[in-house]
Amino acid sequence: MTPNKPTRSEQREAARAKAREMREQHKKGEQRKKLFLRLGIVAAILGSVAIVTSVVVSGANKVELTPANFSFNDGVKIGANLEAFTKTSTPTPSATPSSGSAEVPNIIMYVDYQCPICQAFEVPNSSQIESWVSSGAATLEVHPVSFLDGQSLNSYSSRAANAAICVAEEAPNSFFKFHQILFENQPAEGTAGPDNAQLIDWAVEAGAADNDVIAECINNKSYDSWLTASTTRILNEVVPETDITMGGTPTIIVNGQQYTWATGEELVSPARFAQFLQAATQG
Numbered sequence: 001m002t003p004n005k006p007t008r009s010e011q012r013e014a015a016r017a018k019a020r021e022m023r024e025q026h027k028k029g030e031q032r033k034k035l036f037l038r039l040g041i042v043a044a045i046l047g048s049v050a051i052v053t054s055v056v057v058s059g060a061n062k063v064e065l066t067p068a069n070f071s072f073n074d075g076v077k078i079g080a081n082l083e084a085f086t087k088t089s090t091p092t093p094s095a096t097p098s099s100g101s102a103e104v105p106n107i108i109m110y111v112d113y114q115c116p117i118c119q120a121f122e123v124p125n126s127s128q129i130e131s132w133v134s135s136g137a138a139t140l141e142v143h144p145v146s147f148l149d150g151q152s153l154n155s156y157s158s159r160a161a162n163a164a165i166c167v168a169e170e171a172p173n174s175f176f177k178f179h180q181i182l183f184e185n186q187p188a189e190g191t192a193g194p195d196n197a198q199l200i201d202w203a204v205e206a207g208a209a210d211n212d213v214i215a216e217c218i219n220n221k222s223y224d225s226w227l228t229a230s231t232t233r234i235l236n237e238v239v240p241e242t243d244i245t246m247g248g249t250p251t252i253i254v255n256g257q258q259y260t261w262a263t264g265e266e267l268v269s270p271a272r273f274a275q276f277l278q279a280a281t282q283g
Contacts, residue, residue, distance in 0.1 A: 065222050067168065068087055069086050073241075074230040074233065075143035077142075078175065078176050080133070080135065081134060082176045084176075105138045105281045107138055107277070109141065110250060111143070112145055112146060112157055112249045113144065113146075113186065114149075114157035114187070118183065118250040119183045121252070121267055122180075124270055143230075144165065145246075152190070156193025159221065160182050162223050163178075163218045166217035167208055167214065169217070170209075171208035174208045177206035178202060185202070196218050196219050203218070234246050244258050254280040
């Protein structure tokens with residue numbers, strides 16, 4: 001039996017019902033989309049808040065260290081017996097002048113441990129400077145700076161300077177020897193410098209105790225922020241108590257007079273530097 005064919009009126013009514021159903025489904029779909037959009041926005045906001053909170057908390061927890069023993073215009077000072085001047089030490093009477101005197105000249109050096117010209121001066125002159133300072137005939141002020149990270153493959157300039165600061169803070173009387181070791185083993189420009197493990201071994205070789213404190217300081221680059229700030233200061237200001245600008249490294253000053261050289265031979269000559277020291281002392 002053939003089913004009755006819907007009348008035209010029934011067809012129109014069915015079409016209207018289908019249209020209403022489709023509209024309702026579309027409306028519900030749009031409502032779901034708006035709900036998901038709101039939830040997505042809330043999640044994004046909460047995520048952003050969490051990220052900002054994390055950054056703020058981590059920033060608050062990060063302590064920017066200032067080396068206590070670098071109290072001589074961002075430098076560490078070495079006196080008789082190669083002992084560092086610290087807040088807890090009593091300086092040898094013959095080594096007390098802060099800027100040098102006619103009796104005890106003060107040698108100020110700004111150095112970058114990746115600087116080849118610094119090494120050229122340091123290696124031949126180191127033993128006589130050591131003799132003068134150890135005997136109390138002079139004092140030495142060392143100011144590590146760092147702007148030559150681009151000359152090594154592993155940021156040796158700033159890592160070595162930071163390591164020197166770590167030693168000066170934790171084993172101050174080993175600083176001078178560590179300073180010598182760094183220049184004796186300076187890596188060639190454009191190569192990878194010694195890694196942190198080697199720096200830690202050299203600290204022990206210089207006389208520092210083999211402990212976790214210096215290792216952690218070197219591995220964490222604990223004084224990196226201070227080093228950056230002190231380097232920026234000296235690059236934009238004159239050397240304190242002088243009118244001398246640190247145009248590069250090494251910058252060497254004795255009793256307010258800057259040591260200069262015209263040739264490589266003059267740079268590496270201990271005799272010439274000794275003559276300069278004597279003249280600066282007498283002047």
